[in-house]
Structure formats: structure tokens, C-alpha cells
Amino acid sequence: MEAIIWLGVMILFAVGEAVTVGLTSIWFAVGALGALITAGLGLGFWPQITVFIILSGVTLALVRPLAKKLLRPGYSATNADRVIGTVGVVTQAVNNLAGEGLVNLAGQVWSARSKTEEVIPAGQEVRVLHIQGVKVIVEPVTADQTKAV
Template sequence: MTALWIAAIVVFGVVEAVTAGLVSIWFVPGAVAGLIAAMAGAGLLIQLVLFLAVSAAALAATRPLVKKLSAGRAVPTNADRVLGRTARVTETIDNDSASGAVYVDGKTWTARSADGSVLPAGSRVEIRRMEGVKLIVEAAQKAPDKKEEVV
């Protein structure tokens, strides 16, 4: 059994080294516990119980760290700051021909109509959402004419 536990330690260690995420690291201390039990002359059932118990304890002890590492870090791109803004159509938006572009915030974006309507170049649109690198837009509601105030 000693050779089997040593092989398990090596296999779990290699699998962990080859994979990108934490996959089998918790089984390494469990296999070490099984190895120690085998070297002490314990029976197979005791070795397996120790393997499972130590592996579970290692998982429980490192779970907060794993959650923190696997949560990832969102990299803000500020691309979503255009949502809800008004843009100018620079190329007629026609979902059927997969064409259209808008200009907003100093950049030209590929755009598609939210309701499938054709939006002519030069018109104003409101940006509703973003799908990948495309903006989904709707025709802008015309603002009521403001009367100029006389000072």
C-alpha cells in the first residue's frame, strides 16, 4: 500500500501542476495521511477513512482562499458608460443587412436596432444595451423644443 499512496501523491500533484485551477491539491495531504497510516501498519479501511477525512479537512480549510482566488477580478473598461446615452447614427442601421454604426463618446461603434427598424444615417438614437462590441439602440425620443429665455 505504501507504493500506492506514493503514486497517488505524485499523480494528484502532477494533475494539480498541469491544470490551471485548483483541482486535486486537497487529495495530496489526504494521500500523505494514507501513506503515514500504511507505514504505521493500519488497515486499508483506516487508511481510506484518513485519506477522505484529511482531504475533506484540507478542502474546508482552504475553501475561503479558493473562493477568493476563483472570484477573479473584474477589470473595468468604462465601455458601459455609453449605456443610456444618445448617439448619432453614422451608417444606416439595418439589422437585415447587418450594417450600422453610431458615434458616441468620441468613438464609432457597430450598432444594431433593438426593435429591428431601419435607422437612417444622421438620426439620433439612445443606447439601450451592449452585446459584445455592438451597441443595441432605439430611435431617440425627440426632446420638446425649449424656448430661449430673454435675459
């Protein structure tokens, strides 16, 4: 009877692992397998519980760090990242308060916002600091910075 219970517990954790993203319950399925084997050997309730807890803990301690390392969602660079650090020209004044501003970057027009609250007039060269949503965050390029580029 106990073996059937442990088999059910193992199947429950295995199915739970299969329907979730990432490793969440596989260690408990391994612990239940150990308890199932212990029950099959005719050992009592407490040895079964002890084997379940120890095997689950050991599996968790060994597998989780590796799983976190391998299953970590990483940053995927996009083509839009190419514009970070580039210099472009303001085609419509960048005004954060009015929610306006367009910048031409290598032939592509982007919505833009200023790093600070200052208004950047049309025709001013700007450098892209980062992308926030679908807008580039820019700062004016001074004459000294233009020479350095």
C-alpha cells in the same frame, strides 16, 4: 510497500493539481499524505483508506468554498464600457435586417443594431443600451429623453 503506493498517489495528485487551472485535486493529495503517515505508523489497509477519505473530504469541505471565492473569474471592465448609456448620432441608417448601421459616439464610429427591428434613420439621436460583440445596441432618443439628459 503501502507507504510507497501512497507516496505515488500523493505525487500524482500534486502533479495533477500543478498542471490544471484552479483547485481540482489538492484535497486528494492531502488525503494521500494522511494515508502515507498512517501507513508509516504501521496501521493496516482500512485505517489508511479511512484516513484518506476523511482527510480528503474535510480538506474539500474547508478549501473548496474559499478557493471558489478567490479563484472566480471576474468581469473586467474595458474602455468600451464607457459608451453604455451615452447618446450618439446615427451616421448610417441602422437596419437590423440589412445588417447595416453606424453610430458616432463621442467621435468614435461604432457598428450599431437597433434594440427592436425598427429602422433608425441617419441623423437620429440614439442611446447605447449595451455592447454585443463589436456592435452597440441602441434605441432612438425621444425629445422627452433628451431633456432629461
